[in-house]
Amino acid sequence: MKLVIIANRIPLTIRGTDPLIFVRSPGGLVSGIDAFIKKANISDWVWIGWVGSRVKKRDLEKIRSTLIQESNCIPIYIPEKLLDKFYNGFSNKTLWPLFHNMPDLATYKQDEWQSYQEVNKLFFRALIDNVEVDKDTYIWIHDYHLMLLPSMVREFYPDAKIGFFLHIPFPPPETFAQLPWKRETLEGLLGADVIGFHTYEYTTNFLRSLSRVLGIEHSMGELVYNSRIIKADTFPMGIDVDKFNVKDDEIEEQVLSIKQVLHYKKIIFSVDRLDYTKGIYNRLLAYEDLLKRREDFRNNVVLILNIVPSREGVEHYQRMKRQIEEKIAEINGYFGSVEWVPILYHYKSLPVNELIAHYRACDVILITPIKDGMNLVAKEFVASRQDLKGVLILSEFAGAAKELGEALIVNPNSIEELSKAIEAALDMPEDEQSFRLKAMQERLRRYDILRWGNDFISSVKEISSKREILKTK
Ligand code: GDG
Numbered sequence: 001m002k003l004v005i006i007a008n009r010i011p012l013t014i015r016g017t018d019p020l021i022f023v024r025s026p027g028g029l030v031s032g033i034d035a036f037i038k039k040a041n042i043s044d045w046v047w048i049g050w051v052g053s054r055v056k057k058r059d060l061e062k063i064r065s066t067l068i069q070e071s072n073c074i075p076i077y078i079p080e081k082l083l084d085k086f087y088n089g090f091s092n093k094t095l096w097p098l099f100h101n102m103p104d105l106a107t108y109k110q111d112e113w114q115s116y117q118e119v120n121k122l123f124f125r126a127l128i129d130n131v132e133v134d135k136d137t138y139i140w141i142h143d144y145h146l147m148l149l150p151s152m153v154r155e156f157y158p159d160a161k162i163g164f165f166l167h168i169p170f171p172p173p174e175t176f177a178q179l180p181w182k183r184e185t186l187e188g189l190l191g192a193d194v195i196g197f198h199t200y201e202y203t204t205n206f207l208r209s210l211s212r213v214l215g216i217e218h219s220m221g222e223l224v225y226n227s228r229i230i231k232a233d234t235f236p237m238g239i240d241v242d243k244f245n246v247k248d249d250e251i252e253e254q255v256l257s258i259k260q261v262l263h264y265k266k267i268i269f270s271v272d273r274l275d276y277t278k279g280i281y282n283r284l285l286a287y288e289d290l291l292k293r294r295e296d297f298r299n300n301v302v303l304i305l306n307i308v309p310s311r312e313g314v315e316h317y318q319r320m321k322r323q324i325e326e327k328i329a330e331i332n333g334y335f336g337s338v339e340w341v342p343i344l345y346h347y348k349s350l351p352v353n354e355l356i357a358h359y360r361a362c363d364v365i366l367i368t369p370i371k372d373g374m375n376l377v378a379k380e381f382v383a384s385r386q387d388l389k390g391v392l393i394l395s396e397f398a399g400a401a402k403e404l405g406e407a408l409i410v411n412p413n414s415i416e417e418l419s420k421a422i423e424a425a426l427d428m429p430e431d432e433q434s435f436r437l438k439a440m441q442e443r444l445r446r447y448d449i450l451r452w453g454n455d456f457i458s459s460v461k462e463i464s465s466k467r468e469i470l471k472t473k
Contacts, residue, residue, distance in 0.1 A: 002137045003045040003457075005033055006123060008091075008145040010049035010073040017059040020066050026308070026349055028237070028376040029142060029167055035240035036453035048126050051075035053083065074130045076122055085115035087145075088313045094179070095144045100277045100371040101171045103178050105316070113181055120148040120188075124156070133157050138457055141192070143167045148184065151191030159467075163460040164192040165235070168373040169399070170202040173209040182213050190225045193463040196235045196456055198374040198399040203234045222463075229466045235456050236403055237374050238448040241441075244356060244383040254357035265340075266426055268303045269362035271355070271377060272369070273310040274347075276320055279370045279395065279412040280307065284327045284343075286368075286418035291335050291342060294423060298335060301426065303343045303366075304358065306350060321347075359384040364391045364425040367398065368412040374399035378407070383444055388434035391425035393418075403443055406436035 011030040012022040024030065037045055051060055051067075060077050067073045078086065089112035097105035123146060133139065140163045141149050150164050176182060186209065189195055197203045203221065210216045210232075216223050221232045258267070268287070272278040287303050305328065311317045328345050335342045350358065359365065359381045367378045375398040382392060382404065394400060394407040401409055410421045 001042065001044065001457075002134075003037070003042050004127070004131055004133075004137060004139045005045065005047040005049075005142065006127065006139065006146060006149065007033075007047070007049050007142040008087075010047055010051060010067070010071075010075055012067070012071060012073060014052055014055050014063070017055060017063050020063045022071075028374070032237055032239070032376070032449055032452075033142075035243065035449045039240065039450040040453055046072050046074060046131060048074040048123065048130070049076060050078055053080075068130075074126055076126045078119055078122060082115045082118055082122075084313070085109075085112040086119040088311070090116040091145050092311055092314055093316075095147075096168070096277075098175060098179060099144060099168050099171050101169065101175050102277070102371070103175050105276070106178070108180050117148060120146060120152065123149055124152040127153065128156060133160055135159065135161075137161065138163065138460060140165070140456075140460075148188035149191075151188045154191035159464075161460050161464045162192045163194045163196065163456060164189055165196040165456065166202070166373070167198070167237075169199075169371060170197055170206045170209070172205050173212045176205070176209045177212065182209070186210060186213055190230055193228075193230060193467065194456065194460045195230065195232045196459075197232070198234070198236050199402050200234045201402075202373075202399075203232050206232050227470070229463055229470060231459060231463045233459060235452055235459075236399065236447065237376070238444065238450075238452045239376055239379045239383060240449050241383045241445050244359070244380045245386060246356070247386070248353070248356075251353050251357050251360065254354060255361045258357060258361040262302050265299075266297075266301045266364070267362040268301060268364045268366055268422065268426075269306075269358050270303065270366045271306040271308070271350075271358070272367075273308045274317055274321055274324075275310060276316065277369055277371050279368045280305075280324055281320075281327060282370075282412050282415060282418065283366055283368050284324065284331065285415045286422060287343070288327075288331050289415055289419040290422050291331070293419070297426065298342075299337070299340045302341070304346075304362070305343055306346045306348075306358070308349045309347060356380075356384050360387070360390075362390060364393060364422065366393050366422065367400075368393065368395045368410060368418060369398050370395070370412055372398040372400075376400075378404060379444055382437060382440045385437050385441075388437045389430060390437065391428050391433055392436075392440075393421050393425055403447070404440050406439045 011025050013025045015021040057077050067075050093107045138161045142165050150162050207218050223230055328343050332341055332343055365381045378394050378400040392407040395412045396409050408421045410417050
């Protein structure tokens, strides 16, 4: 089997081109697929994606062959005038808010839609110019940046095995219907054999949109389009449990050092990319409410708030950052003292071992997105707790809530509910913490990243072989 991964970004972030210096890119998609390729022992694979805005076209030519030969990456250069409209524009100002069911934040611009089409064509060209596709090749396309690509590939290779996985939610049909290019988007996706989603809700939303927009009906997720069988199905993405459950002295030292520096106060940990879908502001309001209500927590609790920089080119994100930082300053200014800073705020990405140390050092982790496709941080926290201590507070609107029912599940729109959940978590007896974590850990082991990838690939195999049978009838 040969596996071709196509995603917006290659899994490397280039730091220098002469000589070539790079690090693995952070983010759930990269770490998940990387882990799948390793665990499934796939040796024949290649990854096609954009190389990132720091690399100039002439510099890319210098590193192209090294990237292909040594890292299996086929880098795509996107010209600047297309990039802004494709990435900051259509992908992140139209699709991102709409698919997270926040239509009021979505903008609809014809020129951005055109750039989206053109960039999807660039990815298509990169595939056909660089990869030999045969009957054993699986082409696995990822995420909302590339929803037109499956049909482009299908037209060129009618017999190819093509899968598409959406990492973000698929919105309810009445929200999706607001997209002026809804037909084209659905037709683009229907080039795949299998279209995968994190939860049953997103799969159903997609199938209902197909019925509403294109009049296509399905039976158990299977449908016929252009004389081909296609399947829409649910594949909740798992994690590499061993990576987070690791025994490592260096991590343990870091855990101890975090606790010591904070004088063994109770630690609430929060880590997300900067994004309005993550509900960071409401989280701060809830913490503020808690400190107002429970004076005994003052001086005894610390919130470590780690925000990973993201989409700094989009104005809305800059505004949100200012708003969050003002609130942090207000809380620290009002409640803080010489001995105690209520919120320790970091605006950066932590090295992965440090991230795991924070998962292990905290008493409570607060993951309260307004909407989130899955949220792997919740799963990583659970997997990392070898000591079976700590409490996960999780929004009911994260895909992960469907699998992690033993967490304290909250509605992030209610500040009161959030604040009460933090209180309950800080007061929770240790045997209850263990009981909840154990049940979740067992579930994470059963449906891990290997199972996720294997299930998806098997489904593509099954549906494409059904297509062959249809053809011979
Ligand atoms: C999408 C969907 C879906 C986070 N902070 C640091 C850091 N991370 C890593 C975590 C985790 C990943 O980034 C974040 O994963 P999420 O699942 O939370 O979200 P996204 O990557 O934003 O995005 C999401 C996911 O795709 C997968 O389908 O779950 O719903 O939006 O792996 O470990 N890593 C390091 N330092 C940090 O500070 N090293």
